[in-house]
Amino acid sequence: MLAPTLESVRTVTQTLSRLTAYLRDKPDPQEAFALVAPLLDEYTGIPVQFGDILRAFARSLLEHPDAPRSREVSVLVDELRAAAWEQSDQHTLHYSLDHVRALIDSAPQTRPEDGECR
Numbered sequence: 001m002l003a004p005t006l007e008s009v010r011t012v013t014q015t016l017s018r019l020t021a022y023l024r025d026k027p028d029p030q031e032a033f034a035l036v037a038p039l040l041d042e043y044t045g046i047p048v049q050f051g052d053i054l055r056a057f058a059r060s061l062l063e064h065p066d067a068p069r070s071r072e073v074s075v076l077v078d079e080l081r082a083a084a085w086e087q088s089d090q091h092t093l094h095y096s097l098d099h100v101r102a103l104i105d106s107a108p109q110t111r112p113e114d115g116e117c118r
Helices: 006-024 029-040 046-063 071-106
Strands: none
Touching (some): 029 046, 029 071, 046 071
């Protein structure tokens, strides 16, 4: 597997920042839902991915031969692992998406169907 580059990681964070700004502009709820849904997927969404990233980072600190061996490193690894569990616990946000989808689907149409205003 090719290692991600600093530039590719920055691109991801910039994309997420653009999404945040876009959502602040109050887009159509169906479009906003479509953009947010993949981020909260229960298997591949951001909470799960970020938890996995934090665990992998902690493991890399412990297992790399050049990593310092000290109490401070152990404490930091424990903090990373605790944060990873907190992030992963947020995977249940995908249930909120089900509720949002139901609300969007049940909302009355507010736009005229044939384009005429009365």
